[in-house]
Every structure is written in C-alpha cells, then in structure tokens.
Amino acid sequence: MDLFRALSRGASLKKSKGVASDYSMPTKVQLDSQSKKEKNLEEEIEEELDFFHAKDSRDLSNSQHQQIQSDKGLPESVDLPPPVIQSKEDAAKLRKSYGAKVSGEDIPLPIGSFQDLVTRFQLDHKLLENLIQQEFTEPTPIQCEAIPAAMYNRDIIGCAPTGSGKTLAFLIPMVQSLIMENKKLKGKRQNVRCLIISPTKELAYQIFSVLSHLVSGLTELKIGYLNKSVAGKLRNKVISSSKFDIIVSTPLRLIDLVDHEALNLSCVQQLVLDEADKMFDSNFVEQTDRILTICTNPKLRRSVFSATITSNVEEIAQSVMTYPERIIIGHKEAANTSIDQKLVFCGDEHGKLIAIRQMVQGGEFKPPVIIFLQSITRAKALFHELLYDGLNVDVIHAERTQTQREQVLEKFKKGELWCLICTDVLSRGIDFKGINMVINYDVPNSAQAYVHRIGRTGRAGRAGKAVTLYTKVDMDSVKVVVNVMKQSGSVEGIPEWLRKGIPKLSKGKKKQIKRNQIDRQEISTVPTFVRQKRRKKRDMVEGSKRRQLLEE
C-alpha cells in the first residue's frame, strides 16, 4: 500500500521559480501551504489508492492482463487503469504543456504518469517500487517522451534542460527491457548487453550510482562501472565481461579493455552516449567513433542525450542512427528556466575578487556555492585567496588525484564544504542537490559551456542562482551569455546597455572565442611581497607534511 500512497506525493519538476531550495528555511506562507497540501493529500490518498482498480482497461487483452497482474504480484481480479495519455490529442496537449518538439517516424504516445508504464509496458513491480521509494512519483517531460520511444526500440536524440532527469529517461527503459529479456532467457547468461558512455569519470560513477538504486533488489541484473580496479580485474581475467549486463564507462578505459581483448561488446543491444555533444566534439569524436564500430550487433539501438545539442552534433548523430526519434524539450541550448541569472561588471580582474568578497559580506553568497574558472592555475589561485579569507572552500581540477577528487565531492555533497572551486571538469552532468549559486568567475567560452556550468544549480525543479562576473576583456564572450539569458527569460539580470540589441557575433568570432582562452591577469588583491611570504610559508608547511609522511 505504501507504494500507492507514495504515488500521490509528486516530485514534479514543473515547480515555479519561487520554490525554496533544500538549504533555505521555508517561510510561514510556505509552511502554511505545505500543511494545507498535506491535509488535501490525506483526502486524496483514498482516490489515489484506486490506482490499479479504477476503470476498465479496454485496450488490453485477457492474457496481457494476466501477465501484468502476475508481474506486479497483484491478484488477477484487480484491473489496471487505462493510460493517462490515450490519444494523439492527449499527447499534443501534454507536449504543449512542457514545450516539447518531437519528430520522426511513427512516434509513440508519451506516458502521462509512471502508472502508464505499468499499463502500457508492464513495468516491473520492483522497478516501480524502487522509483517510488526514491520519491520519483511523476515522470519529467524528457522521461514522458524518451521512455516509450526506447521501449519501442527507437534510436533517440534527446535534448532537455540541465537537471531535468535525462539519466532516468535512458536508465528506466534499459532496465525494464533487460528484465523482460531475462524472462525469455530463463537464466542463460549473455555478454554485456547495454553500454553507457560518459565523458568524465565523475559522471560515469554518478550514472552508475543512479543505476544501482534503480536495480536494487533486482538481483538477476548485473551492472558494472569500469573504474581502475574493475578494469584491472577484467584485464587480468580475474572476472569475465559476461559477468555484466550493463556497463558504465568513460570512452578511453572501455577502448583499452577492448584492445586487450578483456571486453566483448559484440552483444551490446543498447548504447547510450550521455553529454552527446561533448562525445562528438574534437576531443572525443575519434573514441566515440571507435566505440560505435566496436558494437557490432546489427540490432544495436543508439541514443544520445544532452542539454545542448548543436545542429552540427545532431547531423553527426543522425548519420550513425536509424530513423531516430528526435525529442527536444524547451529550446535547444537554452538554460534551465528555474535559474535566476545575473551578469556583474567588475571593471578589471581585481574587481572580481572584490565582488566575491562583497557577496560574502552582503549575504548574497549563500552556500553551497560552486565557482567555475577557466584554468587549473586560476582555480588554485582563487582557492588560496578564499581559503585565506576563512571560507570553507576546496578545489577540484584535473591535476588532483582521483581519490582527492572523490573525497572533495563527497564532502561537498554531505554539506561539510560550503564552496567548491573548479574548472570545466565538473561543469557537465554532476548532480549536486540543492546548490544555491553558481558563480562564473571567468566568463565561459561558449553558450554550451555556460548552460552546463550554471545547470549545476536549479536542478529537479528547485530554484537556483547564477552570477557571471565579467570585465573589459570579456566584451565579446559575454554576448554569448547574454543570448542564452535572453532565450531563457532572465532579462532582468542583463545590464541595461547589453539588453538592447548587441551586434550579433559571427560564426567565426564564436569559434575564435571558443578556441582562444582569454589571457587574464593573475588572481590576487594582496601585494606581491605578502603573496611571496605566504607562498614561502605554504611551501614550508607542505614540505614538513611531506617529510612527516616519509618518516611514517
């Protein structure tokens, strides 16, 4: 019964801007409205309990009924309700409500609720229970569209705002289809059947964690994340790749294992490229291409997902897919509308540090906060400045070891760390719940980078704030940000003079901004001699720590 009860507590992602984030105290009005909601909820529960009994389900044959009932462990006499979305008209209304553009051949109807997955696709009872236990009671728009498309075995190009649930949009149908297949296979083990590729280790591990929760209790499904240790075991034949049904990995590690004949991907039926635009950019395209050729199963279903899919990337994706269904929620490349965006002019480099200190003093700097910079050197420099100011801060960049990165992330997620400084290594996909503010200390070099960076806040329907600091040297790159802000309705945060028509940047100029990192002054408001003294002290402390470690 708990399952039904929970279904009425929707964690909708359609909340308005005013929703308080996890870290702020609710106001009296919010508390009153909450208690009212809870009262109504009790009244609604009875109605909700009628979930599986409701009306007749004309569209299902008797045998389908019996199958579904036994899947759910329900007595045969209990009827399933008809799906929420039953016609093209219903679908059109729903799509209009969340601003979806869906195209392709024979597009299936979206789902209108997770119940629809039970009625239409015989969603496994345990899988539904796992969703509800995590309070996923209502599908997000990308889930409404992508899950049925995948259940109909379609290739998918999926573009939806940051923090809008794309991960579950590809994981739910993947798990469900494996459960269904396993029933047919009756215990016969197969080689790896599903592969999820992401550009960074952090993101791959996060996807693996979401997947672990989703398959909890579904013991017949074996999942794996290719970290160093698992990869080592596979290479040394301590374990075989047939141990896994689903593998999550970064591209290079996967390719390395295939090259050492430690991984057989010939049976892969589903391939998901997360952060697809990254996977097709110049740094990754060769590896992605290689993965596509390694997966030789003629029945391979390919999906690509991202919050930003440029026309270029879409063209490449289309060229490797078969009649894909194209799902675009909202504007392609627009920021999540639950983020309140603002541009702050700081004059010159020194002004940025002053702006941060003013935010701290004025109370605008409400932890948890993430600050993005363009390079490792600059991230380290800002870290030392803010540490000196007494802020509870740490830094993540590519020069830190994997263990250090994991420890810092863990501390940040637990709330033990208030402010995380990083480079773009953390700009994509990472799901920090309840981040209040993202600060772009350095203006990002493209619209996509901006959308992903600020997308670390305002996730899962929560409100968030993004502040971009800019100086005289950013006059061109800031125009890219202005365009995204306009498109996502954050016009108030744009200074008056930039609000009025700014000359459009040519494609060439945009490319130039992307390619050439702006040469910026060193970060510091402290006189050089003080900095040298501090550096000396720091070196001495680090030296003594090293010596101590050596002695131990």
Ligand SMILES: Nc1ncnc2c1ncn2[C@@H]1O[C@H](COP(=O)(O)OP(=O)(O)OP(=O)(O)O)[C@@H](O)[C@H]1O
């Ligand atoms: N149906 C749902 N109901 C409530 N919350 C959900 C639902 N689906 C996902 N979420 C939550 O929304 C948050 C964001 O999901 P996810 O990380 O998949 O976003 P995303 O669209 O992949 O974002 P990005 O583009 O930044 O990678 C997660 O915390 C997840 O638990």
